[in-house]
Amino acid sequence: MTMKLYCFGESGNAYKAALQLHLSGLDWEPVWVDFFGGASRSPEYREMNVMGEAPVLVDGDLTLTQSGVIQMYITEKTGKFGGNTPEEAREVMRWMFWDNHKMSSQAGMTRFLTNFLPEKHRNADVNAFNQGRLKAALQTLNTALEGRDWLVGDGPTNADFSCCGYLFYPEPYGFDRAEWANIDRWLGNISALPGWKPPYDLMPGSPADRA
């Protein structure tokens, strides 16, 4: 049965799952969530996911939420991208937790605040605060990638797919690849993977649709 990923193009958290599903060669299809129209705040959606977030993966009778859990589940099905040893598996989880706590959380926030939040609600002090936190996360990631092609082991894992969630988007939000040499090189490794696609090519919905 075709798996369904509830998602929207602008969601880097959904992109993590979409990219892994795609690169794993699994049978899946995206189902567009009208996030900016408030769909994820509806009672029906909250019934499916009390957290009110995307992505949600439906595989037959199983409904999973949180990109990290969906990533672990896809790896269970395929044996791919979870690390080759118990040590690597822990290291993959380590970067996934860090990403959720510090990297994608902050990149998603700054991108929302500087691109999608209506102008009248934007605040210079709040932006400066969040830009500072984004820079700190990028610094940690850039340092970790010194001399490495991938975050864990010798090939791509969920650690990479998680941490890159918001880093391929074209909208400016405070992340400029040219300023972060190791991150830039590593993103090049990811986008060179056979079949790789950027977020708006894997999931329906983009700012262009709302222009």
Added chain:
Amino acid sequence: MTMKLYCFGESGNAYKAALQLHLSGLDWEPVWVDFFGGASRSPEYREMNVMGEAPVLVDGDLTLTQSGVIQMYITEKTGKFGGNTPEEAREVMRWMFWDNHKMSSQAGMTRFLTNFLPEKHRNADVNAFNQGRLKAALQTLNTALEGRDWLVGDGPTNADFSCCGYLFYPEPYGFDRAEWANIDRWLGNISALPGWKPPYDLMPGSPADRA
């Protein structure tokens, strides 16, 4: 061999691991990290953890960071608190990821901004922004606990230990148990567990030491 948990009393992320180690009856000891003195920013500490964070667990030759990974590892050793079925295990992970992304991240931030950040660096707009995000996370948690004693299944799991990380601290930071009936009841269930201790009783270091 006695496990060492690098931690400091003010860290709710470290408390998650300390509480689980303690309730699991394992042989461990805390090692104080002088976080407010800048210890986690030192080259030596960054060598141990590029993320510059606490907690860090050292078990013989194994060094683990990220509270979520440490929680999973303790569960591997003991078989406790990870959920009783594959479905429960995924649900536990789901709350751990959500907590890292939305709950403890935000509670830790607001607590830092309103208690530990020097007055001259505080900003009313930034505080209001973060208080709004804290409230949204508390709302999700309170809703999920409606009619439930524990987040997953019929007993305490890492989901509970993760989400409660910052919720037992005495310093005011925008969380008042009296405003959140389900969270208040659930925290009561956790603190009624045999042997339970609050953060400053499990880990060295507290604001009192720096007063």
